[in-house]
Amino acid sequence: MIAARVIQRATARKLWCPGRSISSESASIDFRSDTVTQPCDDMKKAMINSPLGDDVMGEDPTVLKLESMLAEQFGMEAGLFFPTGTQSNLCGVMAHCHGRGSEVLLGANAHLCLYEHGNLSTLGGIHSRQIQERPDATLDPSTVEKMIRADDPHFPRTDVVCIENTHNVLGGVPLPKSYVDELSKVCVENELKLHIDGARIMNACVAMNVSAEDLCENVNSVSICLSKGLGSPVGSVLVGSSEVIYLARRQRKACGGGMRQAGVIAGAGIFAIENNVNRLADDHARAKVLAGVMKSAGFVIDKEPQTNLLFFGVPEGSRLTQDDVIEKASEVRVLFGGGYSGGTRCRIAMHKHITDGCVEKAGQILKDIATGF
Numbered sequence: 001m002i003a004a005r006v007i008q009r010a011t012a013r014k015l016w017c018p019g020r021s022i023s024s025e026s027a028s029i030d031f032r033s034d035t036v037t038q039p040c041d042d043m044k045k046a047m048i049n050s051p052l053g054d055d056v057m058g059e060d061p062t063v064l065k066l067e068s069m070l071a072e073q074f075g076m077e078a079g080l081f082f083p084t085g086t087q088s089n090l091c092g093v094m095a096h097c098h099g100r101g102s103e104v105l106l107g108a109n110a111h112l113c114l115y116e117h118g119n120l121s122t123l124g125g126i127h128s129r130q131i132q133e134r135p136d137a138t139l140d141p142s143t144v145e146k147m148i149r150a151d152d153p154h155f156p157r158t159d160v161v162c163i164e165n166t167h168n169v170l171g172g173v174p175l176p177k178s179y180v181d182e183l184s185k186v187c188v189e190n191e192l193k194l195h196i197d198g199a200r201i202m203n204a205c206v207a208m209n210v211s212a213e214d215l216c217e218n219v220n221s222v223s224i225c226l227s228k229g230l231g232s233p234v235g236s237v238l239v240g241s242s243e244v245i246y247l248a249r250r251q252r253k254a255c256g257g258g259m260r261q262a263g264v265i266a267g268a269g270i271f272a273i274e275n276n277v278n279r280l281a282d283d284h285a286r287a288k289v290l291a292g293v294m295k296s297a298g299f300v301i302d303k304e305p306q307t308n309l310l311f312f313g314v315p316e317g318s319r320l321t322q323d324d325v326i327e328k329a330s331e332v333r334v335l336f337g338g339g340y341s342g343g344t345r346c347r348i349a350m351h352k353h354i355t356d357g358c359v360e361k362a363g364q365i366l367k368d369i370a371t372g373f
């Protein structure tokens with residue numbers, strides 16, 4: 001018998017092929033990701049009106065403005081604009097490492113570990129050593145400390161610790177400053193650098209009512225996605241010391257991330273930072289409302305959502321599988337996917353196109369799916 005994995009491989013080839021057409025039938029409620037948003041008219045206007053220059057020559061005023069805005073908000077010396085969070089994470093981590101044979105300590109469920117094509121190893125020559133997170137999505141600082149390698153030619157050289165805030169696959173969990181500081185202390189004492197994959201760090205700040213500067217006071221770099229809940233079409237920014245940004249800029253060039261008149265997209269990022277941060281609280285509130293409805297319909301919600309991500313399992317005792325729920329909902333244009341967690345959870349992501357009305361409608365549909373079996 002052929003393993004499901006092999007069949008999946010054939011499907012994947014079709015899915016990612018060029019020229020695939022996308023059906024644009026009736027509007028759907030799209031919970032698949034907080035990356036599916038379209039820029040609003042005002043954001044598009046901001047993009048069109050952004051002054052531009054060649055950013056590889058350091059002459060794009062809009063890119064420079066976005067970089068310094070975020071550096072200031074995070075209390076860091078400098079920022080660097082990237083096309084993606086994946087590249088920003090990679091270049092940030094590489095900037096901290098001594099080179100090939102360096103090692104990074106990170107969570108086994110970190111995006112950097114699961115979803116970035118193993119690029120620390122394939123592109124960076126960096127070994128990643130994974131640590132199982134605790135149920136609250138944190139790494140145990142004493143475990144981290146134990147994992148730091150002795151200076152011995154048998155071992156790679158531990159240079160960096162990476163954490164994710166909010167933690168995506170473990171529930172969109174915002175991690176508090178006390179935890180970040182605790183890990184930072186371990187890093188400082190052992191001469192390691194601390195990098196935050198802050199794809200959704202603004203969600204963390206809003207959820208915990210803490211400033212970015214305060215939350216990241218004791219870290220060496222943060223990668224911030226503008227294209228998630230903040231609603232930009234593209235872009236991430238890495239912030240850190242001038243030295244780290246100097247080194248990351250070299251890595252970015254090597255990765256092909258040196259963009260020219262990039263202000264046309266950085267302008268969207270500035271608009272997003274100025275207009276779309278506070279509204280994240282609405283996404284968080286809607287995730288809680290939908291979780292409540294789904295819980296009453298029997299769906300298993302292990303963790304009350306604290307930010308914009310809601311993970312759930314099929315109702316207890318139900319004959320439904322996760323794929324049934326995903327398919328039945330998609331038949332009526334409510335879209336979401338399987339979360340990671342070993343394929344036993346679905347994930348709903350809130351974003352700026354999801355209104356109270358969408359939540360109400362989706363709640364009703366999910367209730368019907370739960371009771372239909």
Ligand SMILES: *Cc1c(COP(=O)(O)O)cnc(C)c1O
Nearest residue numbers: 084085086087111164168197199
């Ligand atoms: C999306 C995401 C990234 C990477 O961002 P891309 O822009 O998609 O490359 C990194 N970390 C986390 C936690 C993410 O959710």
